[in-house]
Amino acid sequence: MIIQVKKDINEEQQQQIFKTITDVGYTPRLIQTQLGAYIIGTGKGKFDIRRMGNLPGVLDIHRVTDNFKLVSRMWKVKDTAVDLGDGVSIGRDDFTIMAGPCSVESTSQTLQTAIHLQENGLRMMRGGVFKPRSSPYSFRGAGMEGLKEMAEICRKHEIKIVTEVMELSQIDQMYDYVDIFQVGARNSQNFNLLDALGKVDKPVLLKRGMSGTIDELLQSAEYIFYAGNEKIILCERGIRTHENAYRNTLDLNAVPILKEKSHLPVIVDPSHGIGIRRFVEPMALAAVMAGADGIILEVHDTPEKALSDGQQTLSFDEARNLYQKANQTYQFLKNL
Ligand code: PEP
Numbered sequence: 001m002i003i004q005v006k007k008d009i010n011e012e013q014q015q016q017i018f019k020t021i022t023d024v025g026y027t028p029r030l031i032q033t034q035l036g037a038y039i040i041g042t043g044k045g046k047f048d049i050r051r052m053g054n055l056p057g058v059l060d061i062h063r064v065t066d067n068f069k070l071v072s073r074m075w076k077v078k079d080t081a082v083d084l085g086d087g088v089s090i091g092r093d094d095f096t097i098m099a100g101p102c103s104v105e106s107t108s109q110t111l112q113t114a115i116h117l118q119e120n121g122l123r124m125m126r127g128g129v130f131k132p133r134s135s136p137y138s139f140r141g142a143g144m145e146g147l148k149e150m151a152e153i154c155r156k157h158e159i160k161i162v163t164e165v166m167e168l169s170q171i172d173q174m175y176d177y178v179d180i181f182q183v184g185a186r187n188s189q190n191f192n193l194l195d196a197l198g199k200v201d202k203p204v205l206l207k208r209g210m211s212g213t214i215d216e217l218l219q220s221a222e223y224i225f226y227a228g229n230e231k232i233i234l235c236e237r238g239i240r241t242h243e244n245a246y247r248n249t250l251d252l253n254a255v256p257i258l259k260e261k262s263h264l265p266v267i268v269d270p271s272h273g274i275g276i277r278r279f280v281e282p283m284a285l286a287a288v289m290a291g292a293d294g295i296i297l298e299v300h301d302t303p304e305k306a307l308s309d310g311q312q313t314l315s316f317d318e319a320r321n322l323y324q325k326a327n328q329t330y331q332f333l334k335n336l
Protein backbone atom coordinates (compact mmCIF):
# COMPACT_ATOMS: atom_id res chain seq x y z
CA MET A 1 0.00 0.00 0.00
CA ILE A 2 1.03 3.62 -0.53
CA ILE A 3 -0.22 6.31 1.79
CA GLN A 4 0.36 9.84 0.57
CA VAL A 5 0.91 11.94 3.66
CA LYS A 6 1.32 15.64 4.31
CA LYS A 7 4.89 16.69 3.61
CA ASP A 8 5.10 18.26 7.06
CA ILE A 9 3.59 15.25 8.85
CA ASN A 10 4.49 15.38 12.56
CA GLU A 11 6.03 12.63 14.65
CA GLU A 12 2.81 11.80 16.47
CA GLN A 13 0.79 11.45 13.24
CA GLN A 14 3.50 9.30 11.71
CA GLN A 15 3.61 7.02 14.75
CA GLN A 16 -0.15 6.59 14.68
CA ILE A 17 -0.09 5.59 10.99
CA PHE A 18 2.88 3.27 11.58
CA LYS A 19 1.01 1.60 14.45
CA THR A 20 -2.14 1.08 12.38
CA ILE A 21 -0.04 -0.48 9.59
CA THR A 22 1.88 -2.70 12.02
CA ASP A 23 -1.39 -3.80 13.63
CA VAL A 24 -2.55 -5.35 10.32
CA GLY A 25 0.74 -7.22 10.07
CA TYR A 26 2.40 -4.91 7.52
CA THR A 27 5.81 -3.18 7.68
CA PRO A 28 5.70 0.64 7.37
CA ARG A 29 8.41 2.84 5.85
CA LEU A 30 8.44 6.63 5.53
CA ILE A 31 9.70 8.04 2.22
CA GLN A 32 10.48 11.76 1.97
CA THR A 33 11.20 13.11 -1.49
CA GLN A 34 11.87 16.63 -2.69
CA LEU A 35 8.25 16.79 -3.82
CA GLY A 36 6.23 14.84 -1.28
CA ALA A 37 6.05 12.30 1.55
CA TYR A 38 4.70 8.77 1.48
CA ILE A 39 4.34 5.85 3.82
CA ILE A 40 4.75 2.46 2.19
CA GLY A 41 3.26 -0.60 3.82
CA THR A 42 4.49 -3.99 2.66
CA GLY A 43 3.08 -7.30 3.74
CA LYS A 44 0.61 -10.02 2.98
CA GLY A 45 -3.03 -10.48 3.77
CA LYS A 46 -6.15 -8.44 3.30
CA PHE A 47 -7.44 -5.61 5.44
CA ASP A 48 -9.81 -2.73 5.02
CA ILE A 49 -7.73 0.23 3.83
CA ARG A 50 -10.53 2.61 4.81
CA ARG A 51 -9.42 2.32 8.44
CA MET A 52 -6.30 4.29 7.50
CA GLY A 53 -7.87 6.88 5.23
CA ASN A 54 -9.15 9.07 8.07
CA LEU A 55 -6.01 9.19 10.16
CA PRO A 56 -4.56 12.67 10.71
CA GLY A 57 -1.78 13.50 8.24
CA VAL A 58 -3.12 11.15 5.54
CA LEU A 59 -3.87 12.69 2.13
CA ASP A 60 -4.74 9.56 0.18
CA ILE A 61 -4.31 5.82 0.34
CA HIS A 62 -3.91 3.26 -2.44
CA ARG A 63 -3.57 -0.47 -2.62
CA VAL A 64 -0.51 -1.21 -4.78
CA THR A 65 0.36 -4.83 -5.28
CA ASP A 66 3.30 -4.36 -7.69
CA ASN A 67 6.77 -5.11 -6.36
CA PHE A 68 7.70 -1.61 -7.51
CA LYS A 69 5.25 0.76 -5.87
CA LEU A 70 6.25 4.41 -5.97
CA VAL A 71 6.82 4.34 -9.73
CA SER A 72 3.66 2.31 -10.33
CA ARG A 73 0.63 3.59 -12.22
CA MET A 74 -1.52 1.86 -9.59
CA TRP A 75 -1.46 4.87 -7.28
CA LYS A 76 -0.68 7.69 -9.70
CA VAL A 77 -2.89 7.45 -12.73
CA LYS A 78 -1.79 10.73 -14.27
CA ASP A 79 1.46 10.85 -16.28
CA THR A 80 4.36 12.44 -14.43
CA ALA A 81 6.05 15.40 -16.07
CA VAL A 82 9.68 16.02 -15.14
CA ASP A 83 10.20 19.76 -15.00
CA LEU A 84 13.70 21.06 -15.75
CA GLY A 85 12.82 24.73 -15.44
CA ASP A 86 13.21 27.45 -18.10
CA GLY A 87 10.23 26.05 -19.98
CA VAL A 88 11.73 22.57 -20.46
CA SER A 89 9.63 19.65 -19.29
CA ILE A 90 9.65 15.95 -20.17
CA GLY A 91 6.59 13.71 -20.33
CA ARG A 92 2.81 14.19 -20.04
CA ASP A 93 1.95 16.75 -22.76
CA ASP A 94 5.40 17.18 -24.24
CA PHE A 95 7.43 15.31 -26.82
CA THR A 96 11.16 15.81 -26.22
CA ILE A 97 14.08 15.29 -28.54
CA MET A 98 17.53 15.16 -26.95
CA ALA A 99 20.50 15.02 -29.29
CA GLY A 100 24.26 15.31 -29.28
CA PRO A 101 27.43 13.34 -29.69
CA CYS A 102 28.12 9.98 -28.15
CA SER A 103 31.19 11.58 -26.52
CA VAL A 104 32.06 15.19 -25.92
CA GLU A 105 35.26 15.64 -27.93
CA SER A 106 36.23 19.26 -28.54
CA THR A 107 35.19 22.88 -28.10
CA SER A 108 34.30 23.28 -31.74
CA GLN A 109 32.20 20.10 -31.75
CA THR A 110 30.24 21.20 -28.67
CA LEU A 111 29.75 24.68 -30.05
CA GLN A 112 28.58 23.45 -33.45
CA THR A 113 26.21 21.00 -31.79
CA ALA A 114 24.77 23.73 -29.55
CA ILE A 115 24.16 25.96 -32.57
CA HIS A 116 22.61 23.04 -34.48
CA LEU A 117 20.25 22.26 -31.58
CA GLN A 118 19.27 25.88 -31.09
CA GLU A 119 18.59 26.34 -34.82
CA ASN A 120 16.26 23.37 -34.67
CA GLY A 121 14.46 24.40 -31.48
CA LEU A 122 15.92 21.60 -29.34
CA ARG A 123 16.64 22.34 -25.68
CA MET A 124 18.64 19.30 -24.52
CA MET A 125 22.14 18.16 -25.48
CA ARG A 126 23.34 14.66 -24.75
CA GLY A 127 27.06 13.89 -24.65
CA GLY A 128 29.15 11.63 -22.49
CA VAL A 129 32.28 12.79 -20.71
CA PHE A 130 32.72 9.62 -18.67
CA LYS A 131 32.32 6.83 -21.19
CA PRO A 132 31.71 3.18 -20.40
CA ARG A 133 33.72 1.46 -23.15
CA SER A 134 34.06 -2.27 -23.69
CA SER A 135 37.78 -1.90 -24.35
CA PRO A 136 40.13 0.09 -22.10
CA TYR A 137 41.99 1.19 -25.26
CA SER A 138 38.95 3.06 -26.63
CA PHE A 139 38.36 6.78 -26.00
CA ARG A 140 36.98 7.01 -22.47
CA GLY A 141 35.76 10.58 -22.44
CA ALA A 142 36.91 14.15 -21.86
CA GLY A 143 36.13 14.04 -18.12
CA MET A 144 35.34 17.05 -15.95
CA GLU A 145 37.18 19.50 -18.20
CA GLY A 146 34.94 18.44 -21.08
CA LEU A 147 31.83 18.75 -18.93
CA LYS A 148 32.72 22.22 -17.67
CA GLU A 149 33.23 23.44 -21.20
CA MET A 150 30.03 21.76 -22.35
CA ALA A 151 28.14 23.52 -19.55
CA GLU A 152 29.59 26.89 -20.43
CA ILE A 153 28.61 26.56 -24.09
CA CYS A 154 25.20 25.03 -23.44
CA ARG A 155 24.20 27.66 -20.87
CA LYS A 156 24.98 30.40 -23.40
CA HIS A 157 22.67 28.69 -25.88
CA GLU A 158 19.92 27.93 -23.30
CA ILE A 159 20.42 24.21 -23.72
CA LYS A 160 20.15 21.67 -20.90
CA ILE A 161 22.66 18.87 -20.46
CA VAL A 162 22.10 15.15 -20.04
CA THR A 163 25.28 13.19 -19.41
CA GLU A 164 26.25 9.87 -17.90
CA VAL A 165 27.47 9.48 -14.34
CA MET A 166 29.39 6.24 -13.86
CA GLU A 167 30.24 6.21 -10.21
CA LEU A 168 29.35 7.67 -6.84
CA SER A 169 32.32 9.99 -6.51
CA GLN A 170 31.42 11.76 -9.77
CA ILE A 171 27.99 12.93 -8.57
CA ASP A 172 29.23 15.86 -6.48
CA GLN A 173 31.83 16.92 -9.04
CA MET A 174 29.30 16.88 -11.87
CA TYR A 175 26.36 18.36 -9.99
CA ASP A 176 26.76 22.03 -10.93
CA TYR A 177 27.21 21.30 -14.63
CA VAL A 178 24.47 18.75 -15.24
CA ASP A 179 20.71 19.08 -15.73
CA ILE A 180 19.93 15.36 -15.97
CA PHE A 181 22.15 12.59 -14.64
CA GLN A 182 22.14 9.65 -17.04
CA VAL A 183 22.52 6.13 -15.66
CA GLY A 184 23.82 3.97 -18.48
CA ALA A 185 22.75 0.47 -19.40
CA ARG A 186 25.81 -0.99 -17.67
CA ASN A 187 24.88 0.68 -14.39
CA SER A 188 21.15 0.08 -14.54
CA GLN A 189 21.37 -2.19 -11.51
CA ASN A 190 24.19 -0.43 -9.68
CA PHE A 191 22.06 -0.06 -6.58
CA ASN A 192 24.56 2.09 -4.69
CA LEU A 193 24.59 4.58 -7.56
CA LEU A 194 20.79 4.53 -7.74
CA ASP A 195 20.56 5.14 -3.97
CA ALA A 196 22.94 8.07 -4.22
CA LEU A 197 21.05 9.63 -7.14
CA GLY A 198 17.90 9.32 -5.05
CA LYS A 199 19.40 11.89 -2.72
CA VAL A 200 20.13 14.40 -5.48
CA ASP A 201 17.60 17.02 -6.51
CA LYS A 202 18.23 16.74 -10.25
CA PRO A 203 16.40 14.43 -12.64
CA VAL A 204 17.77 11.03 -13.55
CA LEU A 205 17.52 9.39 -16.98
CA LEU A 206 17.61 5.68 -16.25
CA LYS A 207 18.52 3.34 -19.10
CA ARG A 208 17.42 -0.24 -19.27
CA GLY A 209 20.18 -2.76 -18.67
CA MET A 210 21.36 -4.84 -21.63
CA SER A 211 19.87 -7.95 -20.12
CA GLY A 212 17.39 -6.19 -17.87
CA THR A 213 13.70 -7.02 -17.88
CA ILE A 214 11.02 -4.34 -17.83
CA ASP A 215 10.28 -5.27 -14.24
CA GLU A 216 13.94 -4.88 -13.28
CA LEU A 217 14.06 -1.44 -14.90
CA LEU A 218 11.04 -0.39 -12.85
CA GLN A 219 12.59 -1.75 -9.67
CA SER A 220 15.77 0.23 -10.40
CA ALA A 221 13.62 3.33 -10.82
CA GLU A 222 11.97 2.45 -7.50
CA TYR A 223 15.38 2.63 -5.80
CA ILE A 224 15.79 6.24 -6.93
CA PHE A 225 12.29 7.27 -5.87
CA TYR A 226 12.56 5.35 -2.59
CA ALA A 227 15.75 7.22 -1.75
CA GLY A 228 13.99 10.55 -2.32
CA ASN A 229 14.11 11.57 -5.97
CA GLU A 230 10.85 11.45 -7.95
CA LYS A 231 12.26 13.02 -11.10
CA ILE A 232 12.97 9.93 -13.16
CA ILE A 233 12.84 9.35 -16.92
CA LEU A 234 12.93 5.76 -18.18
CA CYS A 235 14.84 4.92 -21.34
CA GLU A 236 14.53 1.91 -23.62
CA ARG A 237 17.86 1.48 -25.46
CA GLY A 238 17.74 -2.07 -26.72
CA ILE A 239 18.57 -5.37 -25.12
CA ARG A 240 21.00 -8.11 -26.02
CA THR A 241 19.38 -11.09 -27.70
CA HIS A 242 20.60 -13.94 -29.90
CA GLU A 243 20.15 -11.66 -32.94
CA ASN A 244 23.39 -10.19 -34.24
CA ALA A 245 22.28 -8.50 -37.47
CA TYR A 246 22.34 -5.22 -35.54
CA ARG A 247 23.84 -3.87 -32.31
CA ASN A 248 20.90 -4.40 -29.93
CA THR A 249 17.28 -5.49 -30.17
CA LEU A 250 15.33 -2.27 -29.65
CA ASP A 251 12.41 -3.49 -27.61
CA LEU A 252 9.62 -1.13 -28.60
CA ASN A 253 7.16 -3.46 -26.88
CA ALA A 254 8.59 -2.02 -23.69
CA VAL A 255 7.18 1.44 -24.43
CA PRO A 256 3.43 0.74 -24.06
CA ILE A 257 4.11 -1.76 -21.30
CA LEU A 258 6.22 0.68 -19.28
CA LYS A 259 3.65 3.39 -19.83
CA GLU A 260 0.87 1.15 -18.63
CA LYS A 261 2.78 -0.02 -15.56
CA SER A 262 4.34 3.29 -14.57
CA HIS A 263 3.46 6.98 -14.46
CA LEU A 264 7.03 7.98 -15.38
CA PRO A 265 7.99 9.41 -18.79
CA VAL A 266 9.48 6.90 -21.22
CA ILE A 267 11.97 7.84 -23.91
CA VAL A 268 13.70 5.71 -26.55
CA ASP A 269 17.30 5.66 -27.75
CA PRO A 270 17.20 4.31 -31.31
CA SER A 271 20.90 5.13 -31.87
CA HIS A 272 22.13 2.50 -29.42
CA GLY A 273 18.96 0.52 -30.02
CA ILE A 274 19.85 -0.50 -33.56
CA GLY A 275 23.38 0.83 -33.90
CA ILE A 276 23.17 1.39 -37.67
CA ARG A 277 22.95 5.00 -38.89
CA ARG A 278 20.59 4.46 -41.82
CA PHE A 279 18.06 2.67 -39.60
CA VAL A 280 17.99 5.15 -36.74
CA GLU A 281 15.26 7.18 -38.45
CA PRO A 282 12.70 4.41 -38.99
CA MET A 283 13.23 3.13 -35.45
CA ALA A 284 12.93 6.64 -34.01
CA LEU A 285 9.62 7.14 -35.82
CA ALA A 286 8.44 3.71 -34.70
CA ALA A 287 9.26 4.73 -31.12
CA VAL A 288 7.07 7.82 -31.48
CA MET A 289 4.21 5.67 -32.79
CA ALA A 290 4.71 3.26 -29.89
CA GLY A 291 3.91 6.14 -27.53
CA ALA A 292 7.34 7.33 -26.38
CA ASP A 293 7.53 10.70 -24.63
CA GLY A 294 10.76 11.48 -26.43
CA ILE A 295 13.83 10.22 -28.21
CA ILE A 296 17.53 10.58 -27.54
CA LEU A 297 19.79 10.63 -30.59
CA GLU A 298 23.49 10.61 -31.37
CA VAL A 299 24.43 13.42 -33.78
CA HIS A 300 27.80 14.80 -34.87
CA ASP A 301 29.07 17.44 -37.30
CA THR A 302 31.25 14.77 -38.96
CA PRO A 303 30.02 11.34 -37.81
CA GLU A 304 32.73 9.48 -39.72
CA LYS A 305 35.31 11.22 -37.51
CA ALA A 306 33.49 10.65 -34.19
CA LEU A 307 35.68 9.19 -31.44
CA SER A 308 32.90 6.78 -30.45
CA ASP A 309 29.80 5.26 -32.04
CA GLY A 310 30.21 7.02 -35.41
CA GLN A 311 28.51 4.08 -37.14
CA GLN A 312 25.18 4.96 -35.50
CA THR A 313 25.57 8.75 -35.39
CA LEU A 314 23.52 11.05 -37.64
CA SER A 315 24.95 14.04 -39.47
CA PHE A 316 23.32 17.40 -38.73
CA ASP A 317 21.39 17.22 -42.01
CA GLU A 318 20.10 13.72 -41.31
CA ALA A 319 19.21 14.75 -37.77
CA ARG A 320 17.33 17.88 -38.89
CA ASN A 321 15.24 15.80 -41.23
CA LEU A 322 14.47 13.36 -38.44
CA TYR A 323 13.49 16.05 -35.89
CA GLN A 324 10.87 17.31 -38.34
CA LYS A 325 9.54 13.86 -39.10
CA ALA A 326 9.46 12.87 -35.42
CA ASN A 327 7.54 16.01 -34.46
CA GLN A 328 5.13 15.50 -37.36
CA THR A 329 4.64 11.87 -36.36
CA TYR A 330 3.91 12.91 -32.77
CA GLN A 331 1.29 15.43 -33.96
CA PHE A 332 -0.20 12.84 -36.31
CA LEU A 333 -0.49 10.35 -33.44
CA LYS A 334 -2.09 12.95 -31.16
CA ASN A 335 -4.70 13.76 -33.80
CA LEU A 336 -5.57 10.15 -34.65
C1 PEP B 1 25.25 6.50 -24.01
O1 PEP B 1 24.09 6.89 -24.16
O2 PEP B 1 26.23 7.22 -24.15
C2 PEP B 1 25.49 5.09 -23.69
C3 PEP B 1 26.70 4.66 -23.35
O3 PEP B 1 24.40 4.33 -23.79
P1 PEP B 1 24.04 2.93 -23.09
O4 PEP B 1 24.32 3.09 -21.62
O5 PEP B 1 22.60 2.76 -23.41
O6 PEP B 1 24.92 1.90 -23.74
Ligand code: MN
Nearest residue numbers: 102298308309
Ligand atom coordinates in the same frame (compact mmCIF):
# COMPACT_ATOMS: atom_id res chain seq x y z
MN1 MN C 1 27.15 5.98 -27.83
